[in-house]
Amino acid sequence: MRLIIRDDPAAASKFIANYIIDRINTFNPSKEHPFVLGLPTGSSPVGIYKVLVERYKAGAISFEHVVTFNMDEYIGIPREHPESYHTFMYKHFFSHVNVHPSNIHILNGNAQDLEAECVGYEAAIKAVGGIDLFLGGIGPDGHIAFNEPGSSMASRTRVKTLAYDTIIANSRFFDNDLEKVPKMALTVGVQTVLEAREVVIIITGAHKSLALKKCIEEGVNHMWTLSSLQLHPHPMIVVDEDATLELQVKTVRYFKSIEAVASSQGFEQILPSKVRTGPRPATKSIEPLPETKQEPSILSPQPLTSTLLAAPATEYPLRSITPELIPDRMGSRIAAH
Numbered sequence: 001m002r003l004i005i006r007d008d009p010a011a012a013s014k015f016i017a018n019y020i021i022d023r024i025n026t027f028n029p030s031k032e033h034p035f036v037l038g039l040p041t042g043s044s045p046v047g048i049y050k051v052l053v054e055r056y057k058a059g060a061i062s063f064e065h066v067v068t069f070n071m072d073e074y075i076g077i078p079r080e081h082p083e084s085y086h087t088f089m090y091k092h093f094f095s096h097v098n099v100h101p102s103n104i105h106i107l108n109g110n111a112q113d114l115e116a117e118c119v120g121y122e123a124a125i126k127a128v129g130g131i132d133l134f135l136g137g138i139g140p141d142g143h144i145a146f147n148e149p150g151s152s153m154a155s156r157t158r159v160k161t162l163a164y165d166t167i168i169a170n171s172r173f174f175d176n177d178l179e180k181v182p183k184m185a186l187t188v189g190v191q192t193v194l195e196a197r198e199v200v201i202i203i204t205g206a207h208k209s210l211a212l213k214k215c216i217e218e219g220v221n222h223m224w225t226l227s228s229l230q231l232h233p234h235p236m237i238v239v240d241e242d243a244t245l246e247l248q249v250k251t252v253r254y255f256k257s258i259e260a261v262a263s264s265q266g267f268e269q270i271l272p273s274k275v276r277t278g279p280r281p282a283t284k285s286i287e288p289l290p291e292t293k294q295e296p297s298i299l300s301p302q303p304l305t306s307t308l309l310a311a312p313a314t315e316y317p318l319r320s321i322t323p324e325l326i327p328d329r330m331g332s333r334i335a336a337h
């Protein structure tokens with residue numbers, strides 16, 4: 001886990017935008033080998049999109065070969081609604097860069113068959129070889145995408161009822177009228193996020209500081225679904241100073257010192273080159289275990305346990321099927337005389 005602390009939301013956003021640009025450029029995507037980017041909505045990522053658009057206009061990045069998957073979408077409001085996540089994404093990002101409309105994926109909250117929509121979304125992610133980098137934000141209750149407290153850590157894209165706290169939080173976008181806030185949404189699951197090769201989260205503001213504490217200083221807990229990142233091999237959380245208010249001083253100092261020492265040694269903490277540039281597995285998003293046992297190092301920080309824990313739920317070892325019950329009576333065990 002990397003925790004990057006910056007003075008304010010603008011500096012945190014700039015750090016993430018530059019990180020994403022660096023990742024895409026290093027990956028050097030092509031039509032046959034596109035970079036697959038997971039994207040969030042909400043007020044937190046707005047500053048990131050702003051920098052990405054500026055840097056695109058300055059010629060620092062192209063989205064020509066970038067495929068996108070959004071995290072979530074409300075159910076029951078038209079796509080053209082000013083607060084739909086479709087509208088949000090076009091307003092803040094897609095309309096300003098050269099991403100191909102055919103490469104954009106956003107869940108359709110008005111699909112006739114919502115279940116089929118979710119299954120198809122997971123299949124589409126798999127078909128492009130999995131998500132390279134999932135960018136996300138969190139709610140004040142620590143939810144990632146719309147994976148509200150109590151969501152299964154093995155969850156996948158599905159219909160979700162929104163928590164009352166989230167409905168209240170989101171009412172600011174609906175004239176502060178709870179009645180107008182959609183109560184249901186489609187969302188990628190916790191497991192969908194964990195299967196991305198890399199996850200980057202932005203958290204800003206004192207109102208999210210308790211969630212940050214729960215997610216990084218305490219154990220994995222389905223009541224704070226961001227804490228699932230502790231099971232991911234390459235998570236990075238970027239925060240502003242306000243978001244650290246509930247953290248212990250030693251936690252803040254620890255993560256700051258890690259970053260300072262790394263840069264004093266002349267390098268950033270980077271991903272193993274295979275994760276940065278592929279080659280990607282055809283259908284699985286998790287890298288195969290190395291054949292020879294490798295000691296984890298700064299360039300290969302992937303211990304065996306994290307690989308196993310982040311493996312798709314379907315790949316956990318299956319228990320053998322319980323045999324049919326055979327009727328048995330104590331009497332039948334007593335030898336006849």
Ligand SMILES: N[C@@H]1[C@@H](O)[C@H](O)[C@@H](COP(=O)(O)O)O[C@@H]1O
Nearest residue numbers: 040042043044137138139145146
């Ligand atoms: N489903 C979205 C989340 O993906 C987002 O992280 C959260 C935070 O939004 P904000 O950044 O506005 O606090 O809002 C909604 O709940």
